[in-house]
Amino acid sequence: MNGHANGHANGHANGTDSSIDVVIIGAGISGINAAYRLQSECPNYSYTILEARDDLGGTWDLFKYPGIRSDSDLFTFGFRFNPWVSKHPIAEGHLIKGYMRQTADKYGIDKHIRFRHRLISADWSSTESVWTLNVENEGQTSTLKTRFVIFGSGYYNYKEPLETKIPGLENFQGQVIHPQFWPEDLDYKKKKVVIIGSGATAITLLPNLAAEAERVTMIQRSPTYVFSLPNKTSNSVLLWWLLPASWLLPRALYKSVERLAWIVATRFLFVFCRTFPSFSKWILKLHTKSQLPSHIPYDPHFKPRYNPWEQRLCVSPNGDFYQSLRSGKADVRTDTIKTVTKKGITINSGETLDADIIITATGLKLQVGGGASISVDGKKMDLGTKYMWNGVMIQDVPNAAFIIGYTNASWTLGADATAQFVTRLINSLESRKIVAATPRMNLQEAKQVQIRPLLNLSSTYINVADRVLPMAADRGPWKPRDHYQKDIKFALHGKIDDQMEFVHGSDLHVRPNIA
Structure with a gap:
């Protein structure tokens, strides 16, 4: 396994690999945090980060207006594993981006980023238990195969305002x-x-x-x-x-x-x-x-x-x-x-x-998955009609995590709770020889469930995006996230099998012969 992972790691920078164990979408704060958790908790798994822009930073690379700054304190918006050292809780955008760059360099995450690589579409094959990603790079389209996708692209549409x-x-x-x-x-x-x-x-x-x-x-x-x-x-x-x-x-x-x-x-x-x-x-x-x-x-x-x-x-x-x-x-x-x-x-x-x-x-226009088309066995998924499972995965979408942070606390707290759950899930699947995990709502619950908003705010941009964002419910693993202490407890110790469908196989790693 280690040889397999190292072989992929060496090829990340030049983009020559056609198969990677885990692909992270977005080199913003969510993507960098997920990358750290992956290489720390799942060291035998290869990963790469696809970033559509020329540089890392996500929101902090996009917005250039005067005074752009955090609206959460940096002690919790920053990374737990690389604490914010300034005495000032609110920081301007260029300082946040510099902190993110320093973090990526310090932990070798920068070597895994493929800049100017935009995810166009992702299709899951139930036959192979693998994702095929269509990726655009400087006008050329290539495919990448992976077992697991982490969508760390936030929920803003970078190309279109509200x-x-x-x-x-x-x-x-x-x-x-x-x-x-x-x-x-x-x-x-x-x-x-x-x-x-x-x-x-x-x-x-x-x-x-x-x-x-x-x-x-x-x-x-x-x-x-x-x-x-x-x-x-x-x-x-x-x-x-x-x-x-x-x-x-x-x-x-x-x-x-x-x-x-x-x-x-x-x-x-x-x-x-x-x-x-x-x-x-x-x-x-x-x-x-x-x-x-x-x-x-x-x-x-x-x-x-x-x-x-x-x-x-x-x-x-x-x-x-x-x-x-x-x-x-x-x-x-x-x-x-x-x-x-x-x-x-x-x-x-x-x-x-x-x-x-x-x-x-x-205001900002919201979207899920960075605007990429997501399909399962050729059928396009309308994510706005699906429920979110424990604030991490989406109903009927296998082996994929969608990082959505908090509206009433720092975004990174929610992102880290998601990342820590994903690494525990991947390790659990490997130990149980499972190659695919898909959240499924059982028929009895589907008849009784009542819809709840995924994000518990009445802001205009959230209300407008109601049809775009996945749904939450009043029961079971479909409830909306509540707060960090509860969610990190679930991430580390919560029940993985609740309304989750599994497919058994020999290895969760992606082998080159399926590319």
């Missing part, structure tokens, strides 16, 4: 920019900028643009919760006690304690908001009003229509969003757009906002 109808946008004579396709040479100095949207992207853009633009105005249909977070652990209300711990504990132990503390604190905040919504709204109201300038009222601009954590809280490190409002260079309007004119936007109150640049921060 479509939003903005009346009269075609009339505008200035520049229209979508954050997903931000031109690196965009000159916004001394310009009038209007941002359409109120999510994390808009909250990030406003203070960063206001530093150089003449004026920045954010138009929102409805407000969101904007929570100021001191960008240093020692200044945190909940985690101040970590400062003396950093002096007393060995570094490795301290980093583990720090990560656990952020996991617990984030979970506490979420549960508290959901359990005591009225009290939470009151606290957030006081928090917000204390930071607003006198000319911007709390209602209607910062009084959301929903309870805290029905949508993600937008993080403002060190209150930079509110600082921009107080500076007078930034403003907010809560209204709908009547029409876009040649030189600006008219809102339904009758006010016209002059603009040189309009930024459509209206």
